[in-house]
Amino acid sequence: MPAVTTSTAPRPTACPGLARIVAALDGGICRIKLPCGELSAEQACALADAAGRYASGVVDVTNRANLQLRGVRSGDESALTQALIDAGLGPDGRSDASGSTDQTAQSSQSATSLAADDVRNVMVSPAAGRDPQASIDTTPLAHDILERLRTDTRLHALSAKFALLLDGGERLAMLDHPHDIWLAAMPSAHAEAPLFAFGLAGCPPVAGDGAASCDVTRATLAAVEPQHAGMLVAALLHTFLDLAEPDMTRMRDLLGVRSVDELMRHVESRIDFPLVCHESIRAWRRAPADASLRLGAHRQRTDDLYHVGGQAPLGRLNAASLRGLAALARELGNATLRMTPWQSVLLPDVPSRHVTAAIDALSALGLACRSGDPLTRLIACTGSTGCAKGLADTKADAMQLALRLPAGVDVHLSGCPRSCAAAHCAPHTLLAVAPGRYDLYQRDALPLQSGFGCCVARHMTIDEAAAHLSRQPWSPIDA
Structure with a gap:
């Protein structure tokens, strides 16, 4: 056996976690990792309450089907973490029910529990166990x-x-x-x-x-x-x-x-x-997946049950919409929500008689349920309003681009080269270079093409980018 290292010290990280609240321009960031992307209606309400009480009320769905609270207020970090643990959102899925009054034992248990939080990075399809193609x-x-x-x-x-x-093997899979x-x-x-x-x-x-x-x-x-x-x-x-x-x-x-x-x-x-x-x-190859199945209603493996999904605008919810989703899950589904790696939300186990009502209710909450909606084809990071590294207000610029986005075009807006919002390689990326200005990149069929792809235009406004995205064929320009 090769020589081994024996260190068990956690590797340093700047990633937000349940107890590691990371500072940003708009306040602290707290990341909640959801087993299999699942959130109960009760947990959703507790999370909405915590987001309003200890943070700005902004709740982002991440590209690993987790959730982030933004704007955590200084001095409220420990209270927020405890509220989330009490809601069963820690690694052991429950608050401490032992009734122990031993402070040392509780502290040790808490430290171990929070250390385990970082490594809960297991992703499955949001339709796992329900997708008829699996x-x-x-x-x-x-x-x-x-x-x-x-x-x-x-x-x-x-x-x-x-x-x-x-x-x-699900058809709905990232x-x-x-x-x-x-x-x-x-x-x-x-x-x-x-x-x-x-x-x-x-x-x-x-x-x-x-x-x-x-x-x-x-x-x-x-x-x-x-x-x-x-x-x-x-x-x-x-x-x-x-x-x-x-x-x-x-x-x-x-x-x-x-x-x-x-x-x-x-x-x-x-x-x-x-x-x-x-x-x-x-030589084995997996059958292709279909990301559009995250939107609208689709039959599950069990007869007469559907999952119904909608895209949160640019992956962002708020405390009110989260409470609304919890109410829908209780009334029309199985009292759970599934977050997806496309930063969208599924209501699983919806009976066929409730499908239309579920789509209408998701739309009323501001979620896009049809693939023709431009907001289902846009990804944007937090941008300069919340991140010191962001060079442009990517969220606002993405909403402006949505008004002119050509059909069938998917675009990722990134405030800096770190590409925090997109773990996958997007077909087109607008990389901010100044407020309201972007370089436009395109990925082509080159199998080992790295980064954002090839730069096809520089220092463009959003309107110029929209016009350029409407033109074909693509023709890379000189730097």
Whole structure:
């Protein structure tokens, strides 16, 4: 076995968390991680109350199907964290019900619990367990992995950015976000249940994607039987901690200095079950997904039940709209909400007789439920009103662009090169260079094209960008 490092100190991070309130121009930011993107109606109301009492009332849906509170007031950080823990939004999903009065024991339990919060980065389809196209329900595996992350204190040394994807083959799935570890259900010719193919530092390969054939970040390494998937993930996580230097936060960092073969030998030394690895697995491609299924009503696996979804404008809700969503979930669904990695919201388990009412109610709350709405094709970061690095008011500029956005065009507005709002590569990016001014980038079919793509126009106003987006064909200009 290769030499290992033994440090269990958490890797430094500037990411917001449940107790780590990060300062911004508009106040503190608190991030709430939702297991499988799920939020109960009761939790939604508690979150809305906390957002109004301790923060600005602004609630952002993130591109990992979590939530962020903005404008947390100085001095209210601890009270906010406690309110969220009391609402069951901490790593153990509940407040302390032990009744213990031992202050030292409670403090130790709280520290362990909050350390576990950072590593709860397991993403599934918002329709997991309900999508009729899925090969397997990934939610039991997701909760098994989340429990391992909570209880195995060595795993608390992972970075707050270290992320996992569990793909059950759903038609509604985000497949473009790179993950440190991904598992995807694939058919098996030798068993009734599908296998889980897996890879590192990338995304599952997709049929028809030219990048999949030459991009190492979309390579399938091997597969495992479903009953071994949780143990495989544990072995992969411990292998990363065994081999990674303390300053390495992501799997791609480790792969920069260690080969995939070396990592896999180390993984195999930690498991007592076989990995399935042959040419048909390496050649496997997942069926394409359809992000438009997050909008409107779509039948679930169970007869007469639908999930109904709407896009929050630029991913932003407020305390009132969150309470309204909670009321809808109670009245028309199963009293839960599902956040999505497109920064939208699903109401699951809506009976067919309530579908029209659900769409009308979501629209009344300001959510876009139809793919023709320009707001379903725009992403924008917080921008200069909330971030010191932002060079333009991207939220306001995106709303202006929505009035002129050509049909079928998807655009990402970023206030700086960090691209906080989009984990995937958008077809078009407007990168702020000054207030109200942007460079326009386009991504083309080049499989290994990096960053935002190719710059096609510079220092444009929003109106100029809208006009340019309406013109075809694209013609990159000289810098």
